[in-house]
Amino acid sequence: MLEVNKLSCNIGENTILSDISFKVLSGEICTIIGGSGAGKTTILRILCGLEGRFSGDILINNRKIHRNTHYFGLVPQGCSLFNHFTAIDNVAYALRKVKKYSKERAYTIATESLEKFGLSDKLSSYPSSLSGGQKQRVAIARTIVMKPKILLFDEPTSALDPEITRDVVDTIRILSATGMPIIVVTHDLSMARQIATRVIFLDNGNVIEDREAKEFFTKPHSERAKCFLGENI
Amino acid sequence: MLDGFRQIYGEIPYILSGVGVTLAYAVIAVIFGFFGGTILATVKVSNNRFLRLFGAFYTSIFRGTPLLLQLFIIYFAVPQILGVCISAFAAGIIAFSLNSSAYVSEIIRAGIKSVDHGQYEVAKVLGCSKLQIMRDIIFPQAIRNVLPSLANEMIDLLKESALVSVIGEADLLRRAHIVASEHYLYLEPLLVAGLCYYTLIMVLSAFAKLIEKKLSC
Structure with missing residues (x-):
């Protein structure tokens, strides 16, 4: 609370x-x-x-x-979103640098999180190629993984x-x-x-x-x- | 003109060997200028007012006076104060690096400002340190955004390196001038030097475009 x-x-x-x-x-x-x-x-x-x-x-x-x-x-x-990072890098970055997780662990968590948000086919996409709703979901995943x-x-x-508003x-x-x-x-x-x-x-x-x-x-x-x-x- | 080229034909390798000298100045000064400019840009966007003032003062001095004057001060005036001789090469490198740092710092500062501030804030909320944010998030994007301007600065530096001929360094231009004086022929040796500068700059531009393309996402 x-x-x-x-x-x-x-x-x-x-x-x-x-x-x-x-x-x-x-x-x-x-x-x-x-x-x-x-x-x-x-x-x-x-x-x-x-x-x-x-x-x-x-x-x-x-x-x-x-x-x-x-x-x-x-x-x-x-x-x-960090524009020079792919979706998965966006999510994994703080896990690696702040939580000090190993590369493998950070990327596993990031992949699972993005898959949960229906972005399994966008892991290697840069923000410039994502739609507004997809960007929003990557941003949420990036925040959520830090618990x-x-x-x-x-x-x-x-x-x-x-339509994307409904999605969000x-x-x-x-x-x-x-x-x-x-x-x-x-x-x-x-x-x-x-x-x-x-x-x-x-x-x-x-x-x-x-x-x-x-x-x-x-x-x-x-x-x-x-x-x-x-x-x- | 063809006759002129025939006369200086034997001297062309001598002029061309100046390419190495010119390149040495340009490459070393670009490297120092880039690092100096990066440090200075970081100083300019810092929260410390004293550091920001220092950055602004430094830039105003090096942008506000001619490069030739700076070169003369380092080559002629500094030895007068310190009592040690500085070689033409060292003086050239110091002057070009210090001067380039001022210009590069402004370019990189603009690049840093061009990155969406929201990214800085998000990274901060995620728990990243200032160093991590600058090094991993802001700086790579800033450099990508200002790559064409940085390439321009490198090209300028390559051309401005011709100023070292004034303090006796046998660079591309100086060698062309020596050959011209010996043969009383100006057009042909200067054309050879011009062609060399042009080729170097075209190669540099192509290289910059390649990096720009590689970094774009």
Whole structure:
């Protein structure tokens, strides 16, 4: 379980997040939604250790954590695959360099992981020859093999067509079924509606609503959320 | 003109032997320039403000003054300060390497900046060290992206190596000039030297294209 207590982030004179608290339980898919500049991505960046200018506590299974990196797995917006590596090299790289696995062991794990995501025929393909959905799955495999405790997705369906979006949604659901808490930052309301079990609605660095997804999408409480959802209610 | 070529025919091997001298300067300076430029580029993208300032200052000095002036300072002025003689060869190599480092560092810095920053961040979240990220992820892609510019810099260096003729080194151009002076014929020996430079640069360009093709994925 992930617990975030009174998380604040000020960069220069700008307040990006102010006193945010929320919990994500095992098996939950928590989507963080909100307009541009609401602070969605900043939460992910703080959680995975990319943004150090914050105050507040991050707890995993009731234990406060300090160095965040190996607890969280990040699937970034646009995948950010290593373009000069093949799919299998992308997945095996951190296993070899960070976990110090032997070449053989790393490649066996990478192969199994890619096969699980239906990419057995793309092991030696470079990212430039993969489709958006395939890239997304390689990026997920690259993150999953490191066995993070919590998985973070930053705009996983931006720039993907509806068919591939469905593909990504299915993949996230499968991962959630393993019991791993998942946080998805998105502005794609249709995808959020499909996968979310919980929704955190952010506006100007504040949590406006933190509720069950069904409730949020059918009866949002705040005027701001109603306005944001617009015709989608 | 044919008559002119007949007159200098016996001297052509002498001019051609300058190719080795020119190549020695170019190859050694390219190697030092590449390593120097790589270190300098890393300095320029570091988080340390002092290092970044040093990188910017170094580049401004070597880009802001003529290469010939730098060569003269190293060959004539440095011995005056240190009291030791520097050979024309060493002076040439030092000047070209230092000068090339400044230009190469800017090329590589641009290459590093051209790699999607998201890759750096993902690798960091995966737990990779800064050295691993730079060495295995960023640098190979940066070099691939700037290969045409690096090839250009090498070509420039090969041509600029002709400046060593000014401090008495018998390179390709100097030898052509010597032959020209001896025979009072300028066009023919200079054409021979020009053809040599052209051939060397064409070979270098083809080689660069081959590497570019091999590295593309």
